Amino acid sequence: MTKKKINFVESSILPTEIADFQVHAFTEIDSNKDHLAITIGNVDSGDPILSRIHSQCITGESFFSMRCDCRFQLTESLTQIAERGRGVVFYLQQEGRGIGLSNKIRAYNLQ
Numbered sequence: 001m002t003k004k005k006i007n008f009v010e011s012s013i014l015p016t017e018i019a020d021f022q023v024h025a026f027t028e029i030d031s032n033k034d035h036l037a038i039t040i041g042n043v044d045s046g047d048p049i050l051s052r053i054h055s056q057c058i059t060g061e062s063f064f065s066m067r068c069d070c071r072f073q074l075t076e077s078l079t080q081i082a083e084r085g086r087g088v089v090f091y092l093q094q095e096g097r098g099i100g101l102s103n104k105i106r107a108y109n110l111q
Contacts, residue, residue, distance in 0.1 A: 018079050024036065035093055061074060
């Protein structure tokens with residue numbers, strides 16, 4: 001028997017400047033991290049859809065750091081999905097490249 005890896009938490013409407021998306025929250029059982037699936041349109045039809053797997057980037061998305069383009073990548077992905085009328089962004093609660101926020105700040109100091 002396969003062990004369950006995530007638990008579904010809740011879905012809601014996510015109004016943004018780009019469009020009104022559906023947001024679906026999940027908790028990863030082993031790490032207790034929360035992840036999101038941000039969708040628009042019918043994503044379970046079986047047809048291919050535009051998708052992005054995006055790692056959280058607090059320095060770029062929350063503090064608008066000029067040292068990364070994560071905010072642009074996320075915004076562009078959501079825009080393209082909204083324009084097509086269907087798609088999904090998997091938003092993972094993990095700092096990009098898995099280096100952790102403290103180590104990312106150390107790396108900033110080296111740049």
